[in-house]
Amino acid sequence: xxxxxxxxxxxxxxxxxxxxxxxxxxxxxxxxxxxxxxxxxxxxxxxxxxxxxxxxxxxxxxxxxxxxxxxxxxxxxxxxxxxxxxxxxxxxxxxxxxxxxxxxxxxxxxxxxxxxxxxxxxxxxxxxxxxxxxxxxxxxxxxxxxxxxxxxxxxxxxxxxxxxxxxxxxxxxxxxxxxxxxxxxxxxxxxxxxxxxxxxxxxxxxxxxxxxxxxxxxxxxxxxxxxxxxxxxxxxxxxxxxxxxx
Amino acid sequence: xxxxxxxxxxxxxxxxxxxxxxxxxxxxxxxxxxxxxxxxxxxxxxxxxxxxxxxxxxxxxxxxxxxxxxxxxxxxxxxxxxxxxxxxxxxxxxxxxxxxxxxxxxxxxxxxxxxxxxxxxxxxxxxxxxxxxxxxxxxxxxxxxxxxxxxxxxxxxxxxxxxxxxxxxxxxxxxxxxxxxxxxxxxxxxxxxxxxxxxxxxxxxxxxxxxxxxxxxxxxxxxxxxxxxxxxxxxxxxxxxxxxxx
Numbered sequence: 401x402x403x404x405x406x407x408x409x410x411x412x413x414x415x416x417x418x419x420x421x422x423x424x425x426x427x428x429x430x431x432x433x434x435x436x437x438x439x440x441x442x443x444x445x446x447x448x449x450x451x452x453x454x455x456x457x458x459x460x461x462x463x464x465x466x467x468x469x470x471x472x473x474x475x476x477x478x479x480x481x482x483x484x485x486x487x488x489x490x491x492x493x494x495x496x497x498x499x500x501x502x503x504x505x506x507x508x509x510x511x512x513x514x515x516x517x518x519x520x521x522x523x524x525x526x527x528x529x530x531x532x533x534x535x536x537x538x539x540x541x542x543x544x545x546x547x548x549x550x551x552x553x554x555x556x557x558x559x560x561x562x563x564x565x566x567x568x569x570x571x572x573x574x575x576x577x578x579x580x581x582x583x584x585x586x587x588x589x590x591x592x593x594x595x596x597x598x599x600x601x602x603x604x605x606x607x608x609x610x611x612x613x614x615x616x617x618x619x620x621x622x623x624x625x626x627x628x629x630x631x632x633x634x635x636x637x638x639x640x641x642x643x644x645x646x
Numbered sequence: 647x648x649x650x651x652x653x654x655x656x657x658x659x660x661x662x663x664x665x666x667x668x669x670x671x672x673x674x675x676x677x678x679x680x681x682x683x684x685x686x687x688x689x690x691x692x693x694x695x696x697x698x699x700x701x702x703x704x705x706x707x708x709x710x711x712x713x714x715x716x717x718x719x720x721x722x723x724x725x726x727x728x729x730x731x732x733x734x735x736x737x738x739x740x741x742x743x744x745x746x747x748x749x750x751x752x753x754x755x756x757x758x759x760x761x762x763x764x765x766x767x768x769x770x771x772x773x774x775x776x777x778x779x780x781x782x783x784x785x786x787x788x789x790x791x792x793x794x795x796x797x798x799x800x801x802x803x804x805x806x807x808x809x810x811x812x813x814x815x816x817x818x819x820x821x822x823x824x825x826x827x828x829x830x831x832x833x834x835x836x837x838x839x840x841x842x843x844x845x846x847x848x849x850x851x852x853x854x855x856x857x858x859x860x861x862x863x864x865x866x867x868x869x870x871x872x873x874x875x876x877x878x879x880x881x882x883x884x885x886x887x888x889x890x891x892x
């Protein structure tokens with residue numbers, strides 16, 4: 401990682417564009433990071449790619465940045481959602497961070513029958529996704545949906561979106577890789593990956609998930625994986641077989 | 647995860663075997679977890695599988711457990727090492743935890759040219775690996791080697807052990823999955839995965855790594871992954887193609 405400051409802003413970016421700073425951003429850039437007028441930094445807004453910018457004015461309560469040139473084109477990840485049951489806070493944060501690094505379009509927290517931690521603040525997780533994007537060099541920040549019941553999400557599931565679900569009880573089933581490779585042709589189009597809670601899915605959920613045309617159960621090896629590990633593993637296999645790692 | 651206590655002990659386990667407890671273990675089981683005589687728990691020692699045991703005596707300073715029956719056979723992961731450059735503490739802990747869940751035989755911390763955090767206590771990381779194994783239901787605990795220089799490790803590398811290294815600069819190279827699938831036949835035998843530090847490998851290291859017969863460079867997608875994410879992703883692909891997820 402380079403030492404150049406990389407910041408998300410909710411402002412249009414383009415050749416010669418000026419970006420006025422509000423107090424918290426000015427405090428961060430000039431107070432914490434000690435940038436001065438003339439300093440360079442990288443900005444992205446999730447839509448216009450990444451831009452090399454210069455500090456035009458630096459003040460305690462505000463400032464002005466000017467876009468110099470685009471340093472990275474806008475790059476959206478494949479149309480993939482990560483649907484997950486929140487776990488303990490540090491591990492939920494981790495799932496969000498890893499989803500940004502691995503490349504997903506949308507994060508969908510769900511309450512399932514065995515979800516322990518039912519509270520998740522979408523605004524906090526959006527901020528966490530932005531921070532992860534700042535860190536990992538991504539130009540895209542996934543949307544974080546409000547938490548909803550898994551049953552309700554499935555009631556309204558868009559039938560054309562494939563859903564890969566990681567099923568610990570899938571012992572003896574096809575391996576995740578074999579399952580995905582078999583879908584390389586049939587599996588074009590939008591996808592989602594569903595990671596269950598620490599306690600797994602309930603029998604009722606499992607039966608329902610197996611009953612849809614759009615679902616694809618996979619097993620992730622012989623060991624029990626924590627939710628955040630299963631998320632990274634499933635995202636890896638999906639990206640490698642169907643996504644932009646090909 | 648069930649509520650049954652699962653504990654690693656450094657003691658032989660077998661039918662009718664008694665296990666005397668030392669003070670810290672007794673404190674944990676009877677003080678913290680509040681187990682009483684007659685309570686059931688699961689023990690493993692990394693060699694004899696997992697055993698269902700009963701508390702025979704519970705005291706403040708010690709106690710006695712008795713093995714009832716084997717609940718899981720001993721299962722070692724494939725002969726895979728994870729070689730990694732330590733990063734910040736929480737993320738290094740995470741790499742160790744994930745390596746246990748994903749299944750590796752040996753953890754080998756290395757100092758590379760760009761390694762920031764050079765200190766790692768193998769004893770602490772061994773304890774961390776044991777804790778991860780207790781949590782994830784594994785019967786095997788990987789060895790954690792003392793930290794060593796990457797250059798020295800490569801000087802003495804066993805030529806028959808394949809080494810997969812994750813190279814950010816491998817843009818345009820073959821994808822990790824294609825690379826591994828191509829090795830499914832030729833790649834039998836022992837393996838290691840090398841994850842570089844946050845700053846990547848130095849040019850000298852990269853040139854050296856590319857020069858060996860036993861090395862296989864792979865690229866992990868178009869985004870920059872943190873070290874712990876790269877570790878889980880590389881372990882996933884390896885396990886799916888060459889390991890015990892097949």
